[in-house]
Structure formats: C-alpha cells, structure tokens
Amino acid sequence: MRTEDKMINGSSSPVVRIAVLGSYQVGKSALTVRYLTKRFIGEYRSDTDMLYKCQLQVEGSPLPVEIMDAAPPNYASSNVHMHWAEAFVIVYSVCDRESFRNAGEILETVCSQRSSAPVLLLGNKNDLHHLREVEEVEARSLALSHAARFSEVSAAESCKDVTESLDSFLREIKISRCQSSSPRQRKLSVSRMLGSLIGRHSPPPAPITELIILDKHDDRAKLMKSSRQL
Numbered sequence: 001m002r003t004e005d006k007m008i009n010g011s012s013s014p015v016v017r018i019a020v021l022g023s024y025q026v027g028k029s030a031l032t033v034r035y036l037t038k039r040f041i042g043e044y045r046s047d048t049d050m051l052y053k054c055q056l057q058v059e060g061s062p063l064p065v066e067i068m069d070a071a072p073p074n075y076a077s078s079n080v081h082m083h084w085a086e087a088f089v090i091v092y093s094v095c096d097r098e099s100f101r102n103a104g105e106i107l108e109t110v111c112s113q114r115s116s117a118p119v120l121l122l123g124n125k126n127d128l129h130h131l132r133e134v135e136e137v138e139a140r141s142l143a144l145s146h147a148a149r150f151s152e153v154s155a156a157e158s159c160k161d162v163t164e165s166l167d168s169f170l171r172e173i174k175i176s177r178c179q180s181s182s183p184r185q186r187k188l189s190v191s192r193m194l195g196s197l198i199g200r201h202s203p204p205p206a207p208i209t210e211l212i213i214l215d216k217h218d219d220r221a222k223l224m225k226s227s228r229q230l
C-alpha cells in the first residue's frame, strides 16, 4: 500500500467512505438510494454531490459508512473523491457504451492513484434488455483485469441484486482493513471477489442517519481537508 493510501485508508478511521462514480444518468443516485432505503423513486437530484452517512450491519457488527453519490464530472476535474474515499463503486449503464468506456477510464485512474483501494464495477439498467450495448462478459473481464469486483444490476427492478452486491462489497472492505498492507493485497482481492459470489447475506441496511448536500465549492474543499487529516 502506498503512503498516500495509508494516510487516507480507513484503517486509521472507523468510518468507511465509499465514492459512487460514473457518467451522467447511469443510475448512481438510484443505486445509492435503492441500497440505503430499498426504494426506487425514479427521478433524483443530479446537480450536486450527496453524502449519505449511515450505520450498516456488516458481518454481524455495526459499521459507520459514508456514501458519496458524486455528481459528474466533478470527480474527474477536482480529484477530491479520489482522495476522500477508501473504496469506489464505478457505475455504467449496460445500455450506454460511452458510459462503459468512461467507467474504464475511471477504473484506470483509481487503480493508478489508489492501487489498493477496493473497487466494485456495477453495470446498471440490465432490465432494459432490448437496449443493451455492453455485454456482461466484456465488463466482467475488464473488472477482473483490474482486480475489481463486478455485478450487473437493475436499480429499477431488483432490490435484491443491488443489496447483495453492495453487502458483499462492504464485507470485502472490512476484510481488506484487517489484512496486512503488503503489495499482494490487490491480488488477494481477486480470490475474495470470486469467493463472494457465493457469499452470505448480511442483514438489511439500517436507516440513513444524515444526508449532506454538498452544494458549494467550499464544502468540497472542507471534504478534501478532512480526508487529509485522517
């Protein structure tokens, strides 16, 4: 693990910070809200970052989690989320090849800047079969080549798939915190990823305790500052 990762990684903080990144309109907000509330509302505010603070049950014990539903393209230019988060969920739409290409770029950036951070690649909108532009096998192979987890989901149609993939991802994050910071860490995460495909289910997420809307540049600056203080 690089020094920068050590400084940022949650091993020094009890809070797990997850950034949800991806192109416009791929379903980042729908997935976040679906996971935390089990609801699919249909339309979501998309002009700003939303920070959800919550207490989740992971492997039988409570874990404070912060999920940043990032409004693009802020993360690309400011790099704030790259430094703030301990783990990354990268979303694309299976009906939008450009969003998949963009997800690949984000994946590359995360892997180069945060080499040991757990990453989950999520292909959303798999209910829209007739509009599919990205095959599952292609995305799975991209994820594997970067030692990232992968799932195809539909925030609109299936709460179960969304819950399973994010629960399982949180378990991986928890495990990665307990492991040594040797350079083998990302390799090991591949076997964890495969193992998790048949993993157990954790209890349903607890309610959100706080929602912060990060409207201003000032707020993002504070976020950056706090991530550096960890």
Ligand SMILES: Nc1nc2c(ncn2[C@@H]2O[C@H](COP(=O)(O)OP(=O)(O)OP(=O)(O)O)[C@@H](O)[C@H]2O)c(=O)[nH]1
Pocket (backbone or CB within 6 Å): 022, 023, 024, 025, 026, 027, 028, 029, 030, 031, 041, 042, 043, 044, 045, 046, 047, 070, 071, 072, 124, 125, 126, 127, 128, 153, 154, 155, 156, 157
């Ligand atoms: N059919 C279908 N539509 C979805 C799904 N997930 C989200 N949508 C729709 O896709 C649109 C965009 O969803 P959002 O969750 O706002 O996407 P986003 O990535 O947060 O969008 P921005 O914040 O604007 O970048 C909305 O109209 C959603 O209702 C899904 O799984 N299936």
Ligand SMILES: [Mg+2]
Pocket (backbone or CB within 6 Å): 028, 029, 030, 044, 045, 046, 069, 070, 071
């Ligand atoms: Mg959004």
